Amino acid sequence: MNLNLHIWRQPNGQSAGRMVEYNVKDISEEMSFLEMLDVLNEDLLRKGEDPVAFDHDCREGICGTCSLVINGRPHGPYTTTTCQLHMRSFKDGETVYIEPWRAKAFPLVKDLVVNRSAFDRIIQSGGYVSVNTGSARDANETPIGKEIADEAMNSATCIGCGACVAACKNASAMLFVSAKISQLAMLPQGKPERKRRAEAMVAQMDAEGFGACTNTGACAAECPKSISMSNIAMMNREYTSAKLTSDAV
């Protein structure tokens, strides 16, 4: 199949960017979306032009590195990561618009690559259980009901890609932050620090410049790992109860 691509090009965070049109030919429908971009980049290289920079790594939907807005939707038309999107989802002759995640808290690095270290700083503010290596007791001394373990796992599957932020009109990071807060609040290991954690992580989220949540649900609709909005409800409960009985972080 042949495709007409419009891709965001921007040399770095300090320069202006623009959409540039490219045509790619003889694309197989078995290719992944990123393999289609590989083909484009090989063509550009042979012509001596600068290839399109995009983030990617595992190409199996788990590392959370790939991050493209395709025809206005983070990771494209299905709830999957960009690397797991295949060209059979597109039609011959289709025009495809490819843009980076757009959010103030994710500054642009080059073309389609953004800096998501704000997510790391949010985790650093409290997204952990404070346990030093070697101080753990036997794993089976802490029974955890299967239902709770499964729920915690549902929240823990977040890959930190940032599609939730890219999807949100407010560029809110509530889904990402709530998934970690919920996972650890549900588990007995996370309970001692739950108040401090909720307060600190929400404070860091705000400091990074992410927007507020207005419950449109765009985040959960686009999440490639199906993280549920109920995490946000749980985070709000955690945060409110922490504030009411505050340990004053």
Place this chain on the structure above:
Amino acid sequence: MVLESKIPEGPLAEKWSKHKFSLKLVNPANKRKYDIIVVGTGLAGASAAASLAELGYNVKAFTFHDSPRRAHSIAAQGGINAAKNYQNDGDSVYRLFYDTIKGGDYRAREANVHRLAEVSVNIIDQCVAQGVPFAREYGGLLANRSFGGAQVSRTFYARGQTGQQLLLGAYSALSRQVATGKVKMYTRSEMLDLVMVDGKARGIVTRNLVTGQIESHSAHAVLLCTGGYGNVFYLSTNAMYCNVTAAWRAHKKGALFANPCFTQIHPTCIPVSGDYQSKLTLMSESLRNDGRVWVPLKVGDKRKPEDIPEAERDYFLERKYPAFGNLVPRDVASRNAKYVCDEGRGVGSTGLAVYMDFADAIKRDSLKVIEARYGNLFEMYEKITGENPYNTPMKIYPAVHYTMGGLWVDYNLMTTIPGLYALGEANFSDHGANRLGASALMQGLADGYFVIPYTIGDYLAQMPYEKVSNDRAEFKDAEAKVKETINKILSIKGTRTVDELHRELGLLIWDYCGMSRTKEGLTSAREKVRALRNEFWTNVKVVGTNEEFNQTLEKALRLIDFIELGELMILDALDRNESCGGHFREEFQTPDGEALRNDQEYAYVAAWEYEQNMHAVLHKEQLKFENVTPSTRSYK
């Protein structure tokens, strides 16, 4: 050069305890006087960086990713082994040790492997304490499953995302230390050289991948936790950025590289679909618990799998290995898939695939049970191939997955360069010639959480507190050399793209140094790889400059190290006139086609010293088996 393994004296089960007592300690107040560089933040790197910072050392951690959470450990699906014996099925530390030594085809050190089995139980405790949501039974206790190469259920798992959950656990511990200031984190920063001062590893040179800035960093010790080199094959299950550069540059500075030809081909990957293919996707080996592997009995049978009656199917693993069936070790499963495809009985459009069928398991256990066990894996398969494995068998084929070889390390995980350590997949130490399923995660975390925090103290306790400045000539010279290499690559302006050359290298290594090798093939491949190296230095095409985010330049810098490593793999495979584990030389097989190991002459670790123009020098570390008697592996 004499290779001192530093394996402690005494009975096997007491070696580690005694060794821990004999190691020198660094006083808690003095730990803050030492700086440690950790390169790589996967399971080994993140767990080491966090644990060392908790002890009080100053850690500088480096990753070429945008975040430490992206390391490829995240992609491990199946699980992590531990000798907990929670299932009361006869497991023990000794059994895990025995299975690992045997699975590695008697090419690993007994003492290292026993230590690995010992600390495996602590890993599970540590991860649970961090909030890793392992699978559980209704009673609230941890669930286990069995895995290829083992007859007990000792594998802990978190759906099909065990690596992800373990890495996020280690990442959370690391993040906590970043917040305390004990770890300084450098992201999008790639190590391009090792710096030595007075014969000791004292720092690294890095390239900032966003700005192109060449920087150097000094420390009292350097830990390489940089993963394996499977991407030498171009197509592998490794992530696209995985590379050998950090380890290779250390090798060129004097660290010996051990057993490079021991590479693991994973039997259950999604087959290649075309030339554009950029990577291969693994389907977790845990699927072999319930999936039955088969091909049509007749050559060239092009019927749909559902139309082939039971009597005309060949469940070749069950037929040849009745005791282990579909759960034979990876190398055995892979090679047999290759054989049936070579016979012309492969399936799919390329003929390079076999079926893995879940129909019987669904009939036996119900669709619901199978869905709960493998739901996300089936979904992933369907996304990639467009086929639904609940209705039609999966198609699978072997692909490169893991590399057992790596930097040579002693019992303390130190390489032949004082102060330079290698952890996790980057070292050679625990898996011998073949790694068992669910043991990579175990080894990465064992090295990082429970080995290096003890062993590094012994070295540092003998080091002066004084820091070396990165203004010294050693650092400036290393920086200048890195810049020179980059400028050279940018100035070639040839006609061949980096990916083109990498694909060519990958095919060469796959064809001649892959699942099955011959002296003749290897000899011819060596010449071809040398020619490819020349082609790179005269005809590679890289556009742009160093002073920008330049992904093509990044790839070129990695490729040149892969090309040199490829040649070393070939040399190693040529030296090893036997078949063992992942290394199968066609000249050395039994009449019925099984691997023929030669313990008399080859029970050694092949450790290679770098010499100009790849005239590598072989050093041997003889392996001693005092507790297990090497036997021929039989899974029949």
